[in-house]
Amino acid sequence: MSDRYPLPVEPERASAAPVRLPASAKPPLAQPLTLDQIEKLKGRIVEALHKCFDPEIPVNIYELGLIYEITIAPTGAVDIKMTLTSPGCPVAGTLPGDVQQRVLAVDPTTSAKVDVVWEPAWTPARMSEAAKLQLGIDE
Numbered sequence: 818m819s820d821r822y823p824l825p826v827e828p829e830r831a832s833a834a835p836v837r838l839p840a841s842a843k844p845p846l847a848q849p850l851t852l853d854q855i856e857k858l859k860g861r862i863v864e865a866l867h868k869c870f871d872p873e874i875p876v877n878i879y880e881l882g883l884i885y886e887i888t889i890a891p892t893g894a895v896d897i898k899m900t901l902t903s904p905g906c907p908v909a910g911t912l913p914g915d916v917q918q919r920v921l922a923v924d925p926t927t928s929a930k931v932d933v934v935w936e937p938a939w940t941p942a943r944m945s946e947a948a949k950l951q952l953g954i955d956e
Contacts, residue, residue, distance in 0.1 A: 842928045843921070849891035850925065858925065859887055862895065865919045871901075871908060876951055878916070882943025885934060893927035895920050900939045909933070 850858065866879040878884060878899070886898040897916060901909055913931045920929040941954055949955070 843893075843926070845927060846893050846925055850889070850893060851891075854925075855889045855891070858889055858893075858895075858923065861923045862887055862889075862920055862926070865923050866916065869912075869915055869919055871906070871912065873907070874902070874952070876944070876948045878912070880945040880948040880951075882945065882948070883939065884916075893925050895926050895929045897929070897931045898934050899931060900934055902939055904935065 863879060866884060867877045869878050870876070871878060871881065871883070874881060881902070883901065884897065884899050886896075888896040888898075890896075897920060899913065899916060901912065906912070913933050917929045917931045920926055920931075941949070944952075944954070
């Protein structure tokens, strides 16, 4: 063949291809996070979760009380324990992934893992006072 039409490169020889990280991970931090940095990161994660909504309820998932726990390691790894309003929730297949992507977008998060748990069961009592007021719930 001529130089105008080079032979295709075999996949095992194409070493210049970029390496893509999984959607749930970023490169490691240069230095571990301090306790103060972890607290600030947690605040930014909570802010990000305030922008995440269950489409059937006009209140963000944090104020709804769907986020049970946010754990942040000095490495920047974030673990979230969350629930849904019911096991038959129509967004059960998408909401945890949305939470994971929103958390991962907050720097300096290096990874995000979301576990959906059912114990304790969610009830309206888990909602913040602001959410109850917004939805007209008196308890």
